[in-house]
């Protein structure tokens with residue numbers, strides 16, 4: 001009797017597990033900046049949930065290595081370049097016809113104090129983080145199925161006033177505003193548009209920022225202390241939220257933003 005009960009329990013657990021991992025069966029998903037960090041982890045979670053995934057990136061070798069590790073399709077496109085976006089959309093159209101999930105994730109983080117902001121610094125961050133996001137969504141519009149889900153990867157920096165992040169933060173605040181307007185415009189097609197605002201997450205974005213290693217390590221330790229949960233986020237945990245928003249389970253959610261930040265966006269002035 002006991003053995004039979006245990007077998008039934010294992011069987012039910014397997015079914016339950018399988019159900020949990022089937023959120024995106026039959027869906028075609030595009031993940032921009034999918035060769036590392038949050039994009040990579042999300043592409044992995046999308047695939048584990050049954051989606052066919054196309055990842056993009058700006059560096060051919062990194063894109064093809066990540067795509068073969070993941071079992072995804074890798075396409076090279078600089079998301080800050082509108083011609084590249086056109087080309088990307090044409091390739092996705094040729095190979096897949098339609099898209100169900102668009103994860104607009106590619107981004108860069110280049111800190112600088114206000115007095116050191118140069119025109120190239122401004123243009124580069126705005127081009128990739130904001131202009132690129134706008135034209136990625138716009139150019140994919142004809143391919144998006146009714147009921148498609150668009151998730152824009154923003155940041156709690158849009159709200160925190162953190163020193164040295166003026167342009168990065170502005171690029172993300174602009175993205176959040178764009179998210180709300182796109183959500184209302186696309187609602188008649190039942191296309192949902194949402195934003196995710198992570199707090200600090202351990203990824204390569206900081207080593208690519210141009211800051212020296214000691215400064216990055218010092219920053220990571222200091223910021224971890226400011227997070228009420230006293231931990232940095234992981235790409236995998238951000239991926240879980242994105243997968244939920246991508247799935248039909250989130251059908252009533254659009255024009256919203258989700259902080260996933262260990263509580264850092266709560267005023268930390270009186271926190272230990």
Ligand SMILES: NC(=O)c1ccc[n+]([C@@H]2O[C@H](COP(=O)([O-])OP(=O)(O)OC[C@H]3O[C@@H](n4cnc5c(N)ncnc54)[C@H](OP(=O)(O)O)[C@@H]3O)[C@@H](O)[C@H]2O)c1
Pocket residue numbers: 032033034035036037038039056057058059062077078079080105106107108109128153154155156197198199200201202203204205206208
């Ligand atoms: N990590 C955090 O603490 C944090 C917090 C809040 C929000 N975010 C946001 O999360 C997103 C992902 O960042 P991450 O932390 O996962 O960093 P990451 O590991 O550096 O991943 C960023 C991805 O975007 C790609 N990318 C950058 N510029 C691109 C361009 N012009 N065209 C195409 N691809 C481009 C990168 O390619 P390469 O490998 O060639 O650079 C990489 O694949 C970004 O939008 C970032 O702003 C991150």
